[in-house]
Amino acid sequence: EQYDEEYRNQFHYSPSENWMNDPNGLFYDSTTGLYNLYYQYNPDGNEWGNMSWGHAVSKDMINWTQEDVAIPVLTNQSWEDFTYTNTTGNLAQYGEVRYVGTPTTNWGDANGEKDIFSGSIVVDTENVSGLGKGAILAFYTADYQIATRVNDGQDGGWGTWIGLTEIQEQHLAYSLDGGKTFIQYSSDGNSANPQAIIPITASKGGDSANFRDPNVVYDAQNKQYLITVVSGQEALVYKSKNLLNWEYASTIQRQNDVGDGVWECPALIPMTVAGTNEIKWIFSVSVQQGAHATGSGMQYYVGTVDANGNWTPESSTTMANPMTFDSGEDFYAGITFANMSNNRTVMLGWESNWTYTGEAKTTPWYGNMTLPRELTLVKDSNSTDGYLLKNNVVSEIKNNENANVISSDDASATLNNEEKKLSSENTTYKVSATFSWNTENLPKTVGFKLRISDDGKYYMTVGYDLTTHLFFVQRLNTGEVNMGDSRDKMNAYVDTSNGTITLTVYVDETSIEAFANDGEKSITQNFFMRPENIGNQSTTGIALFSEGGSVNVENLSLNPIESIWN
Numbered sequence: 001e002q003y004d005e006e007y008r009n010q011f012h013y014s015p016s017e018n019w020m021n022d023p024n025g026l027f028y029d030s031t032t033g034l035y036n037l038y039y040q041y042n043p044d045g046n047e048w049g050n051m052s053w054g055h056a057v058s059k060d061m062i063n064w065t066q067e068d069v070a071i072p073v074l075t076n077q078s079w080e081d082f083t084y085t086n087t088t089g090n091l092a093q094y095g096e097v098r099y100v101g102t103p104t105t106n107w108g109d110a111n112g113e114k115d116i117f118s119g120s121i122v123v124d125t126e127n128v129s130g131l132g133k134g135a136i137l138a139f140y141t142a143d144y145q146i147a148t149r150v151n152d153g154q155d156g157g158w159g160t161w162i163g164l165t166e167i168q169e170q171h172l173a174y175s176l177d178g179g180k181t182f183i184q185y186s187s188d189g190n191s192a193n194p195q196a197i198i199p200i201t202a203s204k205g206g207d208s209a210n211f212r213d214p215n216v217v218y219d220a221q222n223k224q225y226l227i228t229v230v231s232g233q234e235a236l237v238y239k240s241k242n243l244l245n246w247e248y249a250s251t252i253q254r255q256n257d258v259g260d261g262v263w264e265c266p267a268l269i270p271m272t273v274a275g276t277n278e279i280k281w282i283f284s285v286s287v288q289q290g291a292h293a294t295g296s297g298m299q300y301y302v303g304t305v306d307a308n309g310n311w312t313p314e315s316s317t318t319m320a321n322p323m324t325f326d327s328g329e330d331f332y333a334g335i336t337f338a339n340m341s342n343n344r345t346v347m348l349g350w351e352s353n354w355t356y357t358g359e360a361k362t363t364p365w366y367g368n369m370t371l372p373r374e375l376t377l378v379k380d381s382n383s384t385d386g387y388l389l390k391n392n393v394v395s396e397i398k399n400n401e402n403a404n405v406i407s408s409d410d411a412s413a414t415l416n417n418e419e420k421k422l423s424s425e426n427t428t429y430k431v432s433a434t435f436s437w438n439t440e441n442l443p444k445t446v447g448f449k450l451r452i453s454d455d456g457k458y459y460m461t462v463g464y465d466l467t468t469h470l471f472f473v474q475r476l477n478t479g480e481v482n483m484g485d486s487r488d489k490m491n492a493y494v495d496t497s498n499g500t501i502t503l504t505v506y507v508d509e510t511s512i513e514a515f516a517n518d519g520e521k522s523i524t525q526n527f528f529m530r531p532e533n534i535g536n537q538s539t540t541g542i543a544l545f546s547e548g549g550s551v552n553v554e555n556l557s558l559n560p561i562e563s564i565w566n
């Protein structure tokens with residue numbers, strides 16, 4: 001049956017079939033009460049390609065219904081003959097480069113198609129764009145190959161052909177039917193062959209193949225919209241009053257962060273510091289390679305934005321202190337929902353990692369989203385910047401949670417260097433408990449073993465190491481330890497000077513999202529217990545453990561989670 005295939009997560013969104021990566025254009029529609037999720041989608045295959053915006057809607061951000069593709073690949077595009085001088089990017093060696101008109105088949109992949117890459121949405125409630133009151137404006141990156149000649153006067157004046165060049169530019173499409181279908185916007189009125197609203201130019205977006213992922217946000221204080229776009233190793237900020245004409249405002253220069261891959265999916269996110277009226281601007285960014293996780297991962301910085309659209313980091317040394325958004329390997333390209341009520345900031349990400357593309361071996365679909373996370377910004381004397389971005393699963397998950405199956409008698413226990421099995425018949429659930437200890441008989445590690453196989457050999461571990469102060473998720477005993485060149489264990493520092501830690505874990509068929517102390521830190525990991533490794537046993541076992549000492553467990557709860565596919 002559909003959505004019941006081997007490895008299909010039961011309470012995380014995935015398309016019924018085909019490839020999916022980044023979430024795009026998340027927004028809440030206050031007129032219909034529906035949350036809208038768009039995503040990088042290949043309508044024709046189970047691998048990356050033909051990038052389009054797939055679409056799903058939900059009343060609660062948990063239970064989703066798939067809709068038709070909202071923004072398909074642009075076909076039969078032609079482009080003007082124009083010249084472009086690049087001194088900083090990957091075209092530098094060619095000096096002045098000339099892009100020639102609509103290619104013929106001789107031009108290989110330059111087939112007149114433009115892919116629809118990642119981006120974001122704003123609801124134009126005041127009709128500042130003139131495109132319609134309440135129009136839904138989608139800003140995305142058009143990605144295409146262009147036939148390229150060097151402007152050297154050779155070849156009958158056309159210049160020497162140097163092959164194909166990848167180009168990325170920022171486009172706008174808008175919807176007047178609640179986000180089901182989109183009309184391409186073009187300043188010249190030709191929506192069949194739209195022009196970019198933020199085109200590539202020599203000085204901005206110099207790295208032509210890495211100029212992407214526009215994220216739009218309203219700056220209420222300065223009454224203007226801002227768009228953040230990555231350009232290779234930096235992010236560019238543009239400003240606008242009417243959402244159509246964008247003026248370059250500032251550059252966020254990469255410094256001191258972890259990783260060496262390009263930046264992707266940047267965002268400026270205004271947030272009120274919990275318990276105050278103070279507004280801070282988070283700069284969040286995905287790093288494609290060599291992030292905190294092996295491979296791709298997300299970082300954030302706390303700062304402020306001024307009237308000119310300059311973002312300044314909080315820390316005295318410029319961007320010296322990148323913070324890890326989620327310390328697992330499988331939270332990437334996260335963006336927040338636009339148009340939320342009650343000042344909520346909710347983010348979800350692609351629950352995967354570019355290092356092991358394809359290795360999940362799921363069929364007929366590939367990829368799913370993380371659970372949506374409520375973000376809160378709190379003051380925190382332990383972090384260099386003085387702030388911490390907490391993230392927790394949105395409370396709407398309760399819609400799918402069944403009653404706690406742990407009796408009050410079993411909700412507390414003392415474990416002394418031992419393991420305690422819980423009775424469980426499910427593979428999809430939330431489990432939570434508070435662990436505390438005293439210095440006399442300090443344990444080394446405490447936590448949960450989850451999805452234990454019948455023979456006890458295979459399981460996932462979520463725990464806390466008191467000797468290193470690291471909260472961790474480990475897939476050492478799953479039969480498939482690593483994915484790609486990834487690590488088997490992911491860690492996050494948690495201060496437990498008060499002698500206690502609360503661990504809350506959402507377990508799905510092939511996904512674990514673990515939280516320490518109510519969202520202070522999170523670790524998101526995929527895992528695959530494959531019949532070829534573990535045989536056909538079931539993996540419903542759950543245990544509490546304490547190693548090397550004694551721990552008190554309190555407030556133990558276990559809630560089965562119902563499938564969203566019913």
Ligand code: FRU
Pocket residue numbers: 021022040051117118119141212213264265333
């Ligand atoms: C991030 C990303 C984006 C790009 C999209 C293409 O995962 O590489 O930078 O827009 O995926 O599918």
